[in-house]
Amino acid sequence: MRLIRLGSEPSEVGADVRAALSTWGVGDAVLGGVALLGVRPPDCPRDLVAVIVLPRGVLVVVGVDLPDPAMRLEAPLNGQWKIDGWPLTRPDGAMSPAAEALEASTAVARRIQDMRGEPLPVTTVVAVGPYVGQVVQPTVDLNRGVRVLHPKPTTLLTAARELATSDRPCSADHAAKLVAVLAPTGAPPDRRDLIAEGFSDATADLASASTMLLPKIAVAPPTGRKVLPYVGGVVVGVLLIIALIASLSSGNTADSAATTTQPPPQPTTVVVDGRNFLPRGADRTEDCAAHAFGDVRAWLSGHMCMQLRRAQYETAVDGRKVGITIAELSLPDATRAGELHAVASTAGSGGVDSLVHEGKGWSGGPASFDRSVIRVSVKGAQLRITQVVWVEGEPDPSAPKLVEVAEQALRLPAVQG
Numbered sequence: 001m002r003l004i005r006l007g008s009e010p011s012e013v014g015a016d017v018r019a020a021l022s023t024w025g026v027g028d029a030v031l032g033g034v035a036l037l038g039v040r041p042p043d044c045p046r047d048l049v050a051v052i053v054l055p056r057g058v059l060v061v062v063g064v065d066l067p068d069p070a071m072r073l074e075a076p077l078n079g080q081w082k083i084d085g086w087p088l089t090r091p092d093g094a095m096s097p098a099a100e101a102l103e104a105s106t107a108v109a110r111r112i113q114d115m116r117g118e119p120l121p122v123t124t125v126v127a128v129g130p131y132v133g134q135v136v137q138p139t140v141d142l143n144r145g146v147r148v149l150h151p152k153p154t155t156l157l158t159a160a161r162e163l164a165t166s167d168r169p170c171s172a173d174h175a176a177k178l179v180a181v182l183a184p185t186g187a188p189p190d191r192r193d194l195i196a197e198g199f200s201d202a203t204a205d206l207a208s209a210s211t212m213l214l215p216k217i218a219v220a221p222p223t224g225r226k227v228l229p230y231v232g233g234v235v236v237g238v239l240l241i242i243a244l245i246a247s248l249s250s251g252n253t254a255d256s257a258a259t260t261t262q263p264p265p266q267p268t269t270v271v272v273d274g275r276n277f278l279p280r281g282a283d284r285t286e287d288c289a290a291h292a293f294g295d296v297r298a299w300l301s302g303h304m305c306m307q308l309r310r311a312q313y314e315t316a317v318d319g320r321k322v323g324i325t326i327a328e329l330s331l332p333d334a335t336r337a338g339e340l341h342a343v344a345s346t347a348g349s350g351g352v353d354s355l356v357h358e359g360k361g362w363s364g365g366p367a368s369f370d371r372s373v374i375r376v377s378v379k380g381a382q383l384r385i386t387q388v389v390w391v392e393g394e395p396d397p398s399a400p401k402l403v404e405v406a407e408q409a410l411r412l413p414a415v416q417g
Contacts, residue, residue: 001021001024001025001026001030001031001032001033001034001035001052001197002026002033002034002035002189002193002197003018003021003022003035003037004034004035004036004037004179004183004186004189005018005037005038006036006037006038006039006183006185006186007037007038007039007040007047008038009037009038009049009063010038010046010047010048010049010063011049011063011064011065011127012063012065012129012130013049013063013064013065013127013128013129013130013151014037014038014049014050014063014127016127016129016150016151016152017037017049017050017061017063017127017151017156018037018050020151020152020153020156020157021035021037021050021052021156023153024153024157026196026197027196027197028196028197028198030157031054031157031160031161031198032054032055032197032198032199033052033053033054033055033160033197033198034052034053034175034179034188034189034194034197035050035051035052035053036050036051036052036053036179036182036183037049037050038050039051039182039183039184040184041107041108041111041181041182041183041184042111042184042333042334043107043110043111044104044107044108044111045100045103045104045107046062046100046104048060048061048062048104049061049062049063049127051108051182052160053120053170053175053178053179053182054120054160054164054170054198055164055166055169055170055175055197055198055199055200056120056121056164056165056166056168056169056170057120057121057122057123057160057163057164057165057166058108058109058112058120058121058122058123058164058178059123059124059125059159059160059163059164060101060104060105060108060122060123060124060125061125061127061151062097062100062101062104062105062124062125062126062127063126063127063128063129064097064101064126064127064128064129065128065129065130066083066088066128066129066130066132067083067088068083068130069130069131069132070083070084070131070132070133071084071132071133071134072084072085072132072133072134072135072136073128073132073134073135073136073148074136075096075098075126075128075135075136075137075148076096076098076137076138076141077096077098077099077102077138077141077144077146078096078098079095079096080095080096081095081096081097097126098126098146098148101124101126101146102124102146104124105122105123105124108122108182109122111181111182112178112181112182115177115181115306115330115332115381116306116307116330117174117177117178117181118170118171118174118175118177118178120164120166120170120178121145121163121164121165121166123145123146123147123163123164124145124146124147125146125147125148125149125156125159125163126146126147126148126149127149127150127151127156128148128149128150129150129151131150132149132150133150135148135149135150145163147159147162147163168200169198169199169200170199170200171199171200171201171202172191172194172195172199172200172201173191174199175188175194175197175199176188176189176190176191176194176304177304177306177332180304180306180332181306181332181333184333184335185335187303187304188304270313270412270413272408272409272411272412273408275315275405275408276315276316277313277314277315277324277408277409277412278313278314278315279311279312279313279416280312280313280314280323280362280365281311281312281355281360281362281416282309282310282311282312282355282414282415282416283309283310283355283360284307284308284309284310284415285307285308286305286306286307286308287308288300288305288307288308288329288352289301289305291308291310291327291352291353291358292350292351292352292353293350293351293352293353294348294349294350294351295343295346295349295350296340296343296344296349296350296351296352297350298350299339299340299343300329300340303331303336303339303340304331304332304336305329305330305331306330306331306332307329307330308327308328308329308330308352309326309327309328309330309414309415310325310326310327310328310352310354310355310414311325311326311328311412311413311414311415311416312324312325312326312354312355312356312361312362312365313325313326313409313412314362314364314365314391315405317401317402317405318401320390320391320392320393321364321390321391321392322388322389322390322391322402322405323356323365323366323369323388323389323390323391324386324387324388324405324409324412325354325355325356325369325386325387326384326385326386326387326409326412326414327351327352327354327384327385327386327414328382328383328384328385328414329352329382329383329384329385330381330382331381331382331383332381333381334378334380334381336381337378337380337381337382337383338378340378340383341376341377341378341383344376344383344385345376351374351385351387352385354368354369354387356368356369357369364391365391366389366390366391368389369387369389370389371389372387372388372389372402373387373388373389373399373402373403373405373406374386374387374406375387375406375407375409375410377410384410384414386406386409386410386412387406388402388405388406388409389402390402
């Protein structure tokens, strides 16, 4: 387990959590993973003792300081907590601190989902102290993926192994993105360190692959000449089916040719402020820096970027064609998006290559986006660079009509389909 301390413990029991995690040591000999200590992920309602990113799950650890040590703690999620038979009273009148823990876990899960992080199960650990001999939880609460415990090395380890149960391990690349998504400051460990902590070395997985898996059919080995007639019958049956399908297909093809040929589907026009924008191609990639240049490329090379989406559109102004290119970058949080905005907004600082620049233009489109109207905008954790240019004639970045189109293009989708 690799520990990354980002802030102070929000509760006294946080020191016990940190001590328990420290006993496991670096590497995956005991468990592996990365623990973010004293972290407050964006949009989370409170500081957390820890967020533990494991190869097969994410644990949100919330600390609860009890007024006194206890031999027995009854800790239902939706009921009154009791310490050695006495109700736990709080100044805010809450019967159970578990609601706050669940709220924090929900915020972390939503953050991962919104930022398109690896879809690992997000579960909750409520660490209680200064000391608790026995914790009693209803079975239904345990099944919901919540553990209330005093954070000793053994109890915390058991909880992690019970809760982190994803079917497939998270890759080192996806783990780095998860850490960047959850930690508002700093940089995630490098890929080599994450692999040492038990994360997969895979560069691609089934979640991102476009693959159809065919079921494997187990065929019993032949046990004599009696098997052959059955095998021959199966082969003949398959051939007959193939012939029938081919016959029907050829008939349908002939009928279609005899009537009308269906034209290929046309892209859907996008309308903004009454102006029609015709989609002219799009792509997306996770390697943002590879498609950037100048200071923007240098910044992206040293920071995490979740995804780059690029799209092209065409419109017309007074009968004159206009080309539009959009580059939308998804950053881990609004802070880093703001940092990149400051770089990209500076004149001469570079930007993101258009699809036209990479040889993916369209017939009748612009040859380049040099001397175009440029707009750089930021919304939350997303940065957008929009360029607009006349398809023909002399470029004029100050033309009022192009400026108007550039403002409208800020609302065009970066995804086409």
